[in-house]
Amino acid sequence: TTRTTTASANAPKLTFPIILLLLQVIFIILFALHSDYGHEPKTLTEHELFSKVNTLIIASRHRGSVQYPNGTFDPNIIVISEPHRGINDLYSMFQDIHIMIFIGFGFLMTFLKRYGYSAVGYNFLIAAFVLEWALLIRGYMFDFDFDTKKFPIDVERIIVADFVAAAILISFGALLGKTTPTQLIIMCLIEVVLQSVNEWIGLRRFCAFDIGESMFVHVFGAYFGIAVSIMLYDRALTTNTHVEEKEKPVYHSDLFSMVGTLFLFCFWPSFNAGVAAAGDARLRAVVNTYISISASVLLTYILSSVLGKGKFEMVHIQNATLAGGVAVGTVADKIIRPAGALLVGSLAGSLSTVGFKIILPILKKLKIHDTCGVNNLHGMPGILAAVVGIILASMPNYSLYNDNLARSCFHGVSRTPLQQVGYQAATLGVTLLIAIGGGLITGFILRLPIFNKKDVLTYYDDDTYWDTPADFHYIDRQEKDRLIVLERDVLHA
């Protein structure tokens, strides 16, 4: 099918492929220079184990007079290695997270009637681009070995790259339908760097805990995206009926969107527990998330019904149901008890539903246009997560915050609960600052004429950048027919 529409005449024919090709060439060079494989943890084979035991036996016989205080043995013989995790520990959760990124976020955004190809297609493009770029940026920033001039790539690193992709896809949600693919690539390029800088500050400098990345991914991604959206605002978004009409779902597009929702729901425990410490911390991350996100489903149904006067709205069910996963993220591996998880999830589901029904329209009037409502699913529940983290930090026995402290931290292991409270709050503050500041600057850059700002009449419309099938063009006509029919039905009723 090779139909050309007037809209396609505006399409930037070569900017996109040239920029993306250039970046890919640079990526290949950087990977060639500085990346290498990580290693799987070495498991002792039975042979190695007995070899060590045997050495011990021989040593014990030859040094019969050696004292073993505390029941321990010569530390020279036994090397106790740092726990290091590989495929057997992380791969299953990695794949869950991978599905969240590509299927979960991808299909969640297919709800618009004429923007399904772009939603799932740009999600695919952004995620694949960010995986490569995040591996590089994270490698240089967190893992670079100045001796070998290399950074390693292993299962834990590819999980982290997926986390970065989540942040950028949340920003994309705020902008859905309003950008060109070139603008998206430029945004990825900037946001990955800023997101990583922010996370480096929070984790390495402030030693904040945020196991499910509610601040580093959800708050950052949401407010970065909203800040970009503010810069790209066009008043036609809220005044042009043609544009507004396209910012709606059809029946089956809402069902496609539920594919995304349900995968996100099911795999959220893996997101929050993915990089948690093995053992009880990881179990708590799974259990707390499982319970919290279920609670947000129930409160979403309750509030959607109340606010909709007995009718549920799909946009709530698709989004607010998941807010419990976000809100419990910062403290998912801490001892908040199952009832705490229920409470956090209930608050989050309520907050998010109210956000969609009441706050979203208010923001729209304030010229803050957020297509997917990421403020409601990721922004506010992420701030709630941060607040829960701040409260919990004041309770050292529950928050176990000192597990996160290392020598590299300010005040190291001797930090007091109150100091940790301060650092948790500082992390939220810095996150909001970098996200909003970075987003505004990025939005300014994206407005530059070279990036071919889109014609607002082509918003929410696949046809601008996609070859569309015959029935796509029929939808408009169908719409008109429908209105005529409905009017006639009303007249005859």
Added chain:
Amino acid sequence: TTRTTTASANAPKLTFPIILLLLQVIFIILFALHSDYGHEPKTLTEHELFSKVNTLIIASRHRGSVQYPNGTFDPNIIVISEPHRGINDLYSMFQDIHIMIFIGFGFLMTFLKRYGYSAVGYNFLIAAFVLEWALLIRGYMFDFDFDTKKFPIDVERIIVADFVAAAILISFGALLGKTTPTQLIIMCLIEVVLQSVNEWIGLRRFCAFDIGESMFVHVFGAYFGIAVSIMLYDRALTTNTHVEEKEKPVYHSDLFSMVGTLFLFCFWPSFNAGVAAAGDARLRAVVNTYISISASVLLTYILSSVLGKGKFEMVHIQNATLAGGVAVGTVADKIIRPAGALLVGSLAGSLSTVGFKIILPILKKLKIHDTCGVNNLHGMPGILAAVVGIILASMPNYSLYNDNLARSCFHGVSRTPLQQVGYQAATLGVTLLIAIGGGLITGFILRLPIFNKKDVLTYYDDDTYWDTPADFHYIDRQEKDRLIVLERDVLHA
């Protein structure tokens, strides 16, 4: 979109949110009082291992005269712990089962042309509600520690909560399109308790084996749902053409349904092996299910073609293909050999397809209306599973039934094969009794005026409880157009 239809006037505006909110508050209190985290199995670190070995060496040197009969050593030194399983053992299968519950069952039920939001949305609501409620009920009934006044939550427990959700969702299948959300919540409230009581009797009192829960989940869920459906029967279901017309798929709704089918198919081995004992028993559960469910696919295609005179019916492919997973469930971890699994799966696929084509319409005439045909996918194949279990129980070497026996059982470990046959049969009998009896009583309760029985003209129609997009209302009109066109085509042919 804020259209109001006449139907919405009947919608119970506040019953649903008030009841659900009340229950959620009660749940939070009960979780706060009595739930706690379980624990991950403690893995010996290398350090701990060598510490133990060292203790052994010292002991061996100091007690040189100690006799080591049978080549073993002082039992005081070594604690051999019960095998206890955690995230590394169970999490991957847990997530498979989780997807079956939310995506599998959810999308399987989206086949109705105008009931997709409700199918996937109520499935979501029910499952989230049941997870919370089942954790509580199971905790009190199976795991309550009278010293600490707590029950633990760990990966095995959240798998079990998912199993309970499966039972309730099967019942929902029988009722699809015919209930209000309030009625569904009330049903969940009752059914979770009865399902748990029945499983407690079967597992703890009768010591029956049913590793894939074919009796406890499939038979129970199916006949409970059908019993409720009998109580809610309205003759318009089978006489009103408008209602009957809505009880049909459209082309794409049948494709959405296949998303559910295929996830259920793929992950069924995880369902049947999820809580099986580690080692060969678990491998057999995987292999038997993989083979049995493949066999039911083939027999479904064979019989669908024969009964459809050369044309396959989607409802068979969506459902009967999975009957092999149900039918092998009770004996999945036993030694039925791959050929046995093939045979069971072949029988199940045949039985289920015949059920959909022949038995379903007969039941409908008997005023037993089963929207999804759960009798065919879960009911009869579940009974087949129970019968296979009864037969196998008579062969102690194959059924390994005494693995399931514990001191708490009647007649304990000295039970004979014939006694086990009796207890397997008794488990099926009790399951049917509690399911049907409980379902009839539940149905009676749901008919009470306070639960706002639905107007039959709103059956199978999302519009009653959901805010629907513009094209939803166009479907009816399209339908009329289509009929006119088809008539005209016939005239001109």
Added chain:
Amino acid sequence: TTRTTTASANAPKLTFPIILLLLQVIFIILFALHSDYGHEPKTLTEHELFSKVNTLIIASRHRGSVQYPNGTFDPNIIVISEPHRGINDLYSMFQDIHIMIFIGFGFLMTFLKRYGYSAVGYNFLIAAFVLEWALLIRGYMFDFDFDTKKFPIDVERIIVADFVAAAILISFGALLGKTTPTQLIIMCLIEVVLQSVNEWIGLRRFCAFDIGESMFVHVFGAYFGIAVSIMLYDRALTTNTHVEEKEKPVYHSDLFSMVGTLFLFCFWPSFNAGVAAAGDARLRAVVNTYISISASVLLTYILSSVLGKGKFEMVHIQNATLAGGVAVGTVADKIIRPAGALLVGSLAGSLSTVGFKIILPILKKLKIHDTCGVNNLHGMPGILAAVVGIILASMPNYSLYNDNLARSCFHGVSRTPLQQVGYQAATLGVTLLIAIGGGLITGFILRLPIFNKKDVLTYYDDDTYWDTPADFHYIDRQEKDRLIVLERDVLHA
């Protein structure tokens, strides 16, 4: 719905069920005679471990004069078992692969507007049939124990059966919409045998490496299917506008197809690492595939934009994005470094997109009709994989090719790099030979009148073999309406 169309009169009423039932009966007999369960690897319990250690201690005390050269101990005491893998090592990746087969391939092929039931339904039928048949053929060919007269079935074997299914489903892709179900079953019956023979030659005789089965699955499946397609060619395929019109997507069918694409994308690392050796080889297989397939996404977007003059084509995004997974398959576990993976993936994505845009139409003119374009996604990228393998074989330190060599190989472990180059090339050659030769013969058999060759006017049409819902028949009419409307719009514009 019981509408009969003229097309259904041509439907082979009983050939299909009779053949399939006969085969299923034969399968049950063969499974009963020769299959048995495999075993899970035995893990040492703590008890067993200490028992062994204790034996060692006693031995060391009683044989005080024994020399322990190299610090090792009596080899008679310690049995070092071959690494053997079970559920804990393989199950999570098995399930990923299982989803690729049933959801991935199944939905990928739903893009045709009127062939969705057949695409996902025949995919289901073929895969289930092949699982059974491949377990048998592989059991006899690779694992048969002549003493016990049995072959074992364990997790590794069911993964391999899934790999075989992938090959056959790729062939189905070339034939999509052009065969009867009977023809598909006959094709499966032959192709499974030939695919297994070819893999036996490549693995057991030539000792070629091909960890992701790019040659054995992708090249074989693609060219076998294309060869069959050549034999079944009908000129109406490229001349009849009615047929050509049906070989197109509608808007939502393209979105269903993306469900398949994204699951294939996410799980491809599991496909390539599924049976890789534990440890670093497996990590490399994961990392290389993750990186390579991301690169092919980017290059697909770049080239799709360039070739489409600023507009992306969904068929590229659905397919060519995955070519990086195929192209890195042969060397996925080798040391190609992340930059090598990026390069391979970039080449593959480019090659595949060019294939769809330029080579596919040329082949069509040459009477080679390939519905899904498997030459572009599986054929050419598979050959690229083989070429990369050949190049790498010449670098023994990177390709680690001698890991694959065993005593049963020609020239055994003393093989030179150049010899390995030869065997890699020979494996590709033999694969192409058997695939094309076997495909042509199979195509000839499928043309025989007894297999009821389809009427070309029923191509790409579910209605021939499926009971279709009312709206299915409305599509044609809608199409006409749409054309009238568009014409009128043009007139008035």
